[in-house]
Amino acid sequence: MTHSPRTVIVLAAGEGKRMKSALPKVLHPLLGRTLVGHVLATAAEVAAERTVVVIGHGADRVSAHLTEIAPHATAVLQAEQHGTGHAVRVALDALPEVSGTVVVLNGDVPLLRRETLAGLLRAHESGGAAATVLTAEVADPGGLGRIVRAPDGGLERIVEERDATDEQRAIREVNAGIYAFDGRLLGAALSKLSTDNDQGEEYLTDVLGVLAGAGEPVAAHVAVDAEETLGCNDRAELAGLRRRLRDRVNGDWMRAGVTILDPATTWIDVTASVGRDAVIDQNTQLLGGTEVAEGARVGPDTTLIDTVVGEDAVVVRAHAVGAWIGPAVSVGPYASLRPGTRLAPKAKVGTFVETKNAEVGEGSKVPHLTYVGDATIGEHTNIGAATVFVNYDGVAKHRTVIGSHARTGADNMFVAPVEVGDGAYTAAGSVITADVPPGALGVARGQQRNVDGWVAKRRPGTPAAEAAARALGEAEARPEPEPEREPSTE
Ligand code: UD1
Numbered sequence: 368m369t370h371s372p373r374t375v376i377v378l379a380a381g382e383g384k385r386m387k388s389a390l391p392k393v394l395h396p397l398l399g400r401t402l403v404g405h406v407l408a409t410a411a412e413v414a415a416e417r418t419v420v421v422i423g424h425g426a427d428r429v430s431a432h433l434t435e436i437a438p439h440a441t442a443v444l445q446a447e448q449h450g451t452g453h454a455v456r457v458a459l460d461a462l463p464e465v466s467g468t469v470v471v472l473n474g475d476v477p478l479l480r481r482e483t484l485a486g487l488l489r490a491h492e493s494g495g496a497a498a499t500v501l502t503a504e505v506a507d508p509g510g511l512g513r514i515v516r517a518p519d520g521g522l523e524r525i526v527e528e529r530d531a532t533d534e535q536r537a538i539r540e541v542n543a544g545i546y547a548f549d550g551r552l553l554g555a556a557l558s559k560l561s562t563d564n565d566q567g568e569e570y571l572t573d574v575l576g577v578l579a580g581a582g583e584p585v586a587a588h589v590a591v592d593a594e595e596t597l598g599c600n601d602r603a604e605l606a607g608l609r610r611r612l613r614d615r616v617n618g619d620w621m622r623a624g625v626t627i628l629d630p631a632t633t634w635i636d637v638t639a640s641v642g643r644d645a646v647i648d649q650n651t652q653l654l655g656g657t658e659v660a661e662g663a664r665v666g667p668d669t670t671l672i673d674t675v676v677g678e679d680a681v682v683v684r685a686h687a688v689g690a691w692i693g694p695a696v697s698v699g700p701y702a703s704l705r706p707g708t709r710l711a712p713k714a715k716v717g718t719f720v721e722t723k724n725a726e727v728g729e730g731s732k733v734p735h736l737t738y739v740g741d742a743t744i745g746e747h748t749n750i751g752a753a754t755v756f757v758n759y760d761g762v763a764k765h766r767t768v769i770g771s772h773a774r775t776g777a778d779n780m781f782v783a784p785v786e787v788g789d790g791a792y793t794a795a796g797s798v799i800t801a802d803v804p805p806g807a808l809g810v811a812r813g814q815q816r817n818v819d820g821w822v823a824k825r826r827p828g829t830p831a832a833e834a835a836a837r838a839l840g841e842a843e844a845r846p847e848p849e850p851e852r853e854p855s856t857e
Pocket residue numbers: 378379380381382383393421423445447448449450451452453454473474475476510511512513525527541542543544569570571572597598599600
């Protein structure tokens with residue numbers, strides 16, 4: 368579809384006093400993006416020639432963030448914030464002559480859907496209005512600008528709550544802070560704004576009244592879903608937006624074939640993705656660029672950040688950051704996967720296991736109570752319980768390499784750099800400081816010595832001594848015990 372050239376202006380210079388925060392309001396996070404990040408993601412859909420973001424409060428931080436998330440956007444500094452109208456004036460001053468449509472978006476209205484914005488633009492551009500504002504009927508209009516309509520139903524002006532009469536305050540149709548203007552008329556209308564209001568600011572909302580007063584056609588476009596127009600002025604409102612966005616995101620995934628057992632405690636960032644027939648159990652967060660493949664089961668009580676989960680993998684009560692969990696892998700319960708973890712298909716990382724910069728090969732198992740740091744483990748290898756990959760000598764990190772089909776004993780220390788070959792074993796309780804060749808058994812522990820009769824001599828009369836005496840008496844009547852074996856865990 369062809370349309371007139373479009374310019375998007377996002378207002379993001381305000382301090383957001385009511386947030387009571389050192390962080391500029393528009394940088395507060397909301398399920399995977401900042402507030403302004405959501406607005407820019409929606410704005411990206413209107414195919415604008417130019418996107419301008421007006422910054423002011425915390426300009427350095429906001430502009431650094433914009434460079435990261437929207438390098439195509441131009442930041443314009445509004446050094447002193449004299450209101451939303453002033454902000455748009457500053458933006459226009461920084462631009463060459465604008466024609467076509469100027470779309471203005473408040474930086475703190477993040478739930479707007481792109482279809483709704485597209486609908487506003489269609490209505491505006493096809494109706495030939497000088498200005499069109501997105502409005503909504505809400506149950507509680509508190510704090511918002513009210514839409515004052517003329518007796519014929521047309522838009523007359525917008526009045527801010529603090530400047531409104533009691534009668535106007537009763538109006539439940541509010542200004543969403545999303546507008547389309549005819550670029551040729553906007554500049555002149557802005558120059559006519561007064562600061563004669565309760566805040567002594569130039570209100571963008573007054574542009575509608577100025578244009579209407581000059582006989583230009585102005586229109587209100589009512590949003591079907593009032594929720595999309597909600598702004599965010601304090602942290603309680605931010606929490607409300609987060610809850611609504613969570614419900615929207617979860618609803619979308621459930622309709623796409625994902626089972627979410629408890630949508631009220633499942634938080635999926637807008638940047639994450641989940642495949643069909645995946646099951647997300649309660650109290651689970653899928654954050655950042657996390658991708659969960661088809662048929663995987665995640666949760667309960669699991670947080671995945673920038674983590675990939677393969678098909679049919681099972682991840683229970685785990686915390687993972689920057690990890691790659693292959694197909695049919697089993698993780699947890701109670702596992703911590705740190706960046707650089709790669710678990711090949713059918714691998715297992717079990718209970719109270721921490722991994723970092725660790726590759727675990729296909730079908731290999733690290734089942735219990737273990738730290739795997741800076742290590743490569745081959746295929747079909749079993750790591751004994753309570754093993755530590757000793758990767759840090761106090762200055763530098765070193766790597767441990769364990770081969771395929773190896774069996775390492777319980778309570779081992781692998782003091783890196785060290786290598787255990789394919790098919791090798793290590794004995795329980797070993798501190799492995801030298802390489803173990805393929806097929807060898809590495810034993811690195813003190814020899815056991817039994818001091819017979821020590822308890823009878825040194826702890827006479829104790830329950831231990833009595834129990835020992837009884838056992839020794841019975842042993843005389845019993846045949847020889849089996850020889851000692853190497854204990855192991857699977
Ligand atoms: C504004 C509207 C109100 C509407 C509401 C919707 C005005 C006068 N009022 O009120 O009618 O119902 O949004 O959420 O516009 N900003 C700047 N520079 C400034 C002042 C503000 O860039 O000098 C930015 C803020 O960062 C914010 C946006 O403009 O992103 C809106 O400002 P805010 O103070 O939140 O206005 P509201 O009181 O919410």
